[in-house]
Amino acid sequence: MRFHEATDGQSSAECETPIEHDPVYRPLAKSQELDMDGTFVDSGGSYETHPSRNFIGRSLLLDRNKNLTSLASLLRDRNNSTIVKASPTETGDHIPGSDIIWKIPSNFELDAPGPTARTHSLEVETGSELIKKMSASAEMSASYFGFSASAEAQYGMETSVDSSAMYGVYSMNEDNYSVTLKPHADTYEFVDGMVVDAILTLPTWTIDDSAVIKAYKEFFESWGTHYIKKLNYGTRYQLKIDSGSQEKTTQESFKACVKAEYKNVVSIQGRVATEDELKEYTNFRQSECVVRGGDPGAAAILAEDPTNKDKFDAWANSRKTGATDAIMNIQVDSISRLLEKSPVEKHKQAGKQIREATSFFTDVRSAWCYLEVGVDNDYIDFGRIEISAPEAEITARRHGHPSIIQNPSSLIMRAKTSEYKYIWTCFKLNTPDVPLRVRLSCKIRGNVNMPPGQTPFGWARLNCWFNKYSADHSGYYSCMRACSVPDCRDYQGTLPSIMATGDFPASWP
Structure with a gap:
């Protein structure tokens, strides 16, 4: 009952x-x-x-x-x-x-x-x-x-x-x-x-x-x-x-x-x-x-x-x-x-x-993840980022810019704004405790006020965060980074585990 x-x-x-x-x-x-x-x-x-x-x-x-x-x-x-x-x-x-x-x-x-x-x-x-x-x-x-x-x-x-x-x-x-x-x-x-x-x-x-x-x-x-x-x-x-x-x-x-x-x-x-x-x-x-x-x-x-x-x-x-x-x-x-x-x-x-x-x-780990894309030298006019992790499952979204869970292991976020240098979304990721293969597909475009000939230098980042109640923000923390260019690129990398600590690079093939 x-x-x-x-x-x-x-x-x-x-x-x-x-x-x-x-x-x-x-x-x-x-x-x-x-x-x-x-x-x-x-x-x-x-x-x-x-x-x-x-x-x-x-x-x-x-x-x-x-x-x-x-x-x-x-x-x-x-x-x-x-x-x-x-x-x-x-x-x-x-x-x-x-x-x-x-x-x-x-x-x-x-x-x-x-x-x-x-x-x-x-x-x-x-x-x-x-x-x-x-x-x-x-x-x-x-x-x-x-x-x-x-x-x-x-x-x-x-x-x-x-x-x-x-x-x-x-x-x-x-x-x-x-x-x-x-x-x-x-x-x-x-x-x-x-x-x-x-x-x-x-x-x-x-x-x-x-x-x-x-x-x-x-x-x-x-x-x-x-x-x-x-x-x-x-x-x-x-x-x-x-x-x-x-x-x-x-x-x-x-x-x-x-x-x-x-x-x-x-x-x-x-x-x-x-x-x-x-x-x-x-x-x-x-x-x-x-x-x-x-x-x-x-x-x-x-x-x-x-x-x-x-x-x-x-x-x-x-x-x-x-x-x-x-x-x-x-x-x-x-x-x-x-x-x-x-x-x-x-x-x-x-x-x-x-x-x-x-x-x-069955031996599944879970963490809240922040997915971000942004530029260092201007404001974003348009940004798009997609994460795909075949072994993982995305089960919820909490904060951030609008995003869509396309299938259990893939999420996409698009935003058009001239107010921020980056856009982000937060979601929950469940995955077996095995190496996690991640594909980041990202594209950004600087706004119209960018000087002619200048290319926005951007980045994409996936942060996996644990133990949010900890006052000193201790706990497990994983980060995967990738550089971006105006053209859409697929970046690939591997986190040794969702519970691994440190920075792990992603690169395009």
Whole structure:
């Protein structure tokens, strides 16, 4: 469930239903009982299939378009492809607080320690710092966003969080139990042979051949890049508030405003926000509340009004361990890592073949870039500049002269002015952490007052900038420069990485 307030500051909410109401849950009723080893035999009892089999072993496509901070969208968009099948042999298990006997595939493992309450205090960070923390700590990422992966799992959070925004994140959980894909032979016995065969028919990976890139892209779109290996069940109240495009707020001020807005349901230390701070905050902040588990009606009501204490208490009191649990977070790993760790040689070969391609499509970096063209000896009468970066994706524009995104990897800007020595535009660039091939096509013309015979000496520049909140403008900074002449020229160059520092020249062939 989602809603949007009709205000300048956007708010959204979603609620997650408990497992009994899960739309993909398929209960089975069949006369069976448990044998001594925990497997089912025919009898006169009844049982239900645990819904984890609809998720564990299934693939996800974690490309640059996925928002890793939204668990609901990740589960909703999971691929239909199965990387590791559920074993047909099943065991019967109880979970704390439930009288139901749940069928669990024998290659899944149930860990049921019982309800444990955990509160994860408010964290206020710039987007760039939040990315670092979440990428470094799988536990922190799971606690605040419901998603986790090991550091070697080949994924990137840069496109899920705006590095130039301020964020506040908070969660209150009651953990109950987890279901995990068993390791080693219990896993590899059930790897789908079709995915392995599909990998081994792919050409050798290279970023220099567009046909090869297309082939791998189509493979990942069909089979995914990652698979779900673990689910944690319980209940959760989760907040994410960000400053949007507002760049003047400080961490102290932002935290004070979050404290004021959610004071009825969240205990936050710190100073009190002023009226002026709150007025500005409510105009620009964008908030998201996620409520998982508990009574579905109470969860939906709270998700729509997350600052209301009575509604919060009604939802909290509706939670019944084992009966109203929902998926709180998922743990994933890359398909390539799964296969490379296999004792089966064919699996190892397939995993190695897609390793670099997986990183290319998932380990994405993001930066705000300034594209400029200008002259040193006169004012511009007309200027035009185009950037094309085949490996990259341009996703947004923020400031500057009018520009058009012609396709995902190309932007063009034209302007006619006699007031400035340069024209510029700002846009967001997402790219794999690989050498970035850039083509700058630029043309400038000095104004009519330029002395006869004089040629405007111009330049084009691409600046990639990180960590805009830093007071001393520290952080990653890349710059590519090219000289220009009145005739349109194509300049080409390579940035070693979008995170590289220093100046890098571009020249025409």
